[in-house]
Amino acid sequence: MIIQDQTSLTGEQDGPVVLVNTFTAKPGMLPCFVSVQTSEYKRLLGRVEGWRGNRLHVSLDGTSAVNYALFDSLQAYKDWRASALFVEHVAMISPYVERSEPHIFRPLYDAGDLRLQSEQTL
Numbered sequence: 001m002i003i004q005d006q007t008s009l010t011g012e013q014d015g016p017v018v019l020v021n022t023f024t025a026k027p028g029m030l031p032c033f034v035s036v037q038t039s040e041y042k043r044l045l046g047r048v049e050g051w052r053g054n055r056l057h058v059s060l061d062g063t064s065a066v067n068y069a070l071f072d073s074l075q076a077y078k079d080w081r082a083s084a085l086f087v088e089h090v091a092m093i094s095p096y097v098e099r100s101e102p103h104i105f106r107p108l109y110d111a112g113d114l115r116l117q118s119e120q121t122l
Helices: 030-044 075-083 082-098
Strands: 018-023 051-058 064-071 098-105
Touching: 018 030, 018 075, 030 051, 030 064, 030 098, 064 075, 075 082, 082 098
Parallel strands: none
Antiparallel strands: 018 064, 018 098, 051 064
């Protein structure tokens, strides 16, 4: 499977965690990936326990995208990765992805207003 999680998911994490996943699109496929990925956000909204939402950023060179997802806990993220919904999601986006590089982070500090003027909610 192209979309594998190589992060260490051992130990406990109280509170929210952030998934930051860099997707490298197959040549010329970034627009297709973005379309399918954003459709998936809509399809999965309210169906993934402990998932608060996502942000998607695309590279200016048109080759990659970064997905930022917030989960209530590390366990919520693990449950998502083990779910049938995740398997379906991977099948939907895999045709457009050359590789992905996911990492899990613990939120530490926020400063400023990160909302984008042109931000769209799905």
